[in-house]
Amino acid sequence: MTASEAPVTVIRNADWAVVWNEEAARHEYARGVDVVFQGDRIVSSDGTWTGPFDTEIDGRDRMVMPGFVDVHSHPSFETMLKGLTEEVYSPNFYMSSLYEFLTLFEIDEEGMRASTEVALAELLQSGVTSLCDISFAHDGWLDGLAATGIRAFAAPMFRNGPWKTANGHSVYYELDEKAGEASMRAAMDCLDAAAKHPSGRVSGVVSPSQIDTCFEGLLREAMSEAQSRDLPFTIHAAQGVVEFNEMIRRHGRTPIQWMDDIGILNDRTLIGHGIFLDSHPQVGWTTSSDxxxxxxxxxxxxxxCPTVFVRRGISLQHFAGYVERGVNMTIGTDTHPQNMVEELKTAIYVARTISGNAAKPTAEMVFHAATVGGAKALRRDDIGKVAPGAKADLVLVDLTHASLRPLRDPIRALIFSGGERPIKDVYVDGRQVVADGRAMFIDYESAMVRVEAAQKRSMDLVHTRDWAGRSADAAMPPVFPMRGHNAPLAKGGAK
Known part of the structure; x- marks a missing residue:
């Protein structure tokens, strides 16, 4: 079927619509308009549609808005950590949980598939239509992403090796040149498969894991691959004080300065987190560079990705300042809960608190970051906006939902009050993927049961991976002690 033969769908008389003003480069509100798409593309988002159509959707009491673009998430793993890592921290590692607790868990491929299904259901139901999934490649990954209906940017991680701690107060790295080359070749094979995926909704991102787990040669080669394939390039960098100090120790340069030195800081670079810059008060560093x-x-x-860091009292300094300096800001969910609307609210509250300025960031700033900001980072100009020619990635919000009423400003109400609850219907490429608030192509309950089983399997092995031999209950005790039970056992269940 050609594009001109594809069926036409009209969302008739939408009470509100968030439409894109190309000249002003910003979103605007429109009232009482018809939003029309044919096949996978929007054909009209202004005025009344008088042309032919195949399907008509009643837009009364609905807001039509662009789907969110989530640029940084780890759905194949983080879902499993619910109830475990929300209140862990490492004083010896500047409160980051990366070095002592992230390494405690290993998830098998069945668990990864189940975790991804749970996370993607929650993301779709919170209005995400495009997702950058930063995971280690695993069997069935690309097909599984496509089956959910989401627009997926697969970012298979690779590195020279992991970080570890043997004592809970110092970090060492097990880096190997050949291991890095092998993991990169496997990641490139995965990206080649993504480019050929029959769904047409799966593409790739070159994704070396972390700035401190990759040798210079691997990073230069990774950027070369991104340029030759015309793909985005993403890497975790400036995400921890430990990492900042390690890069100073190795190179005498901050993570950002070293990225620039070796040629991996450019307009296709998406920095995962970018918190600990030379100006951040927690690093206590002063350089002539900015x-x-x-x-x-x-x-x-x-x-x-504010949620995963603010749990440890860590924050970027600060969102509006980055925007005003000219940085293209984007939003990612990173961890559980996989809820984009809640992430936007958290971003606003944290930044206003850190900056001491209640005026910004505004809801417009973070909405821009979560839509066209993300699209720009992923090198796309056809997602994250409601405009003729853009992809028909649309979200319909129920304006009669009690959480939005009394209704004066629907985006403000959605971010500050509604959360994902009023989101009823979601379309990706013009295909409905959420109906009445439920993801249509994911068996959420079945996936959750499988995630719970995977969590238990991983918890049973925590003592074998912990530097102190602690069980999961000892390392991450529950909120309250269990009545009638002894204190958590110290090492793998052995007294």
Whole structure:
């Protein structure tokens, strides 16, 4: 079927619509308009449609808005950590949980598939239509992403090796040149498969794991692959004080400065987190360079994922300042809960608290970051907006939902009050993937049962991976002690 033969769908008389003004480069509200798509493309988002159509959707009491673009998430793993890592922290590692607790869990491939299904159901139901899934490649990954109906940007991670701790207060790295080359070749094979995926909704992102787990040669080669394939490039960088200090120790340069030195900071670079710049008060560092300015001048983007860091009292300093300096800011969910609307609210509250300025960031700033900001970082100009020619990735919000009423400003109400609850219907490529608030192509309950089983399997092995031999209950005790039970056992269940 050609594009001109594809069926036409009219969302008739939408009470509100968030439409794109190309000249002003910003979203705007429209009232009482028809939003029309044919096949996978929007054909009209202004005025009344008088042309032919095949399907008509009643837009009364609905807001039509662009689907969110989530640029940084780990759905194949983080879902399993619910109830375990929300209140862990490592004082010896500047409160980051990366070095002592992230390494405690290993998830098998069945668990990864189940975790991904749960996370993607929650993401779709919170209005995400495009997702950058940063995971280690695993069997069935690409087909599984496509089956959910989401627009997927697969970012298979690779590195020279992991970080570890043997004592809970120092970090060492097990880096190997050949291991890095092998993992990169496997990731490139995965990206080749993504480019050929028959769904047409799966593409790739070159994704070396972390700035401190990759040798310079691997990073230069990774950027070369991104350029030759014309793909985005993403890497975790400036995400921890430990990492900042390690890069100073190795190179005498901050993570951002070293990225610039070796040629991996440019307009296709998406920095995962970008928190600990030379200006951040927690690093206590003063240089003649300006990390924030270097990011902006390079045209790079920053993936802001506030929830996973604010749990440890860590925050980017600060969102509006990055925007005003000219950095393309984007939003990612990173961890559980996989809820994009809640992530936007958290981004606003944290940034206003950190900056001491209640005026910004505004809801418009974070909505822009979560839509066209993310699209720009992923090198797409056809997602994240409601405009003729853009992909028909649309979200319909129920304006009669009690959480939005009394209704004066629907986006403000959605972010600050409604959350995902009023989101009723979601379309990707013009195909409905959420109906009445439920993901249509994911068996959520079955996936959750499988995630619970995977969590138990992983918890049973925590003592074998912990530097102190602690069980999961000892390392991550429940909120309250169990009546009638002894204190958590110290090592793998052995007294």
């Amino acid at each position: 990390d924030l300015g270097m990011i902006a001048d390079a045209g790079a983007s920053v993936a802001h």
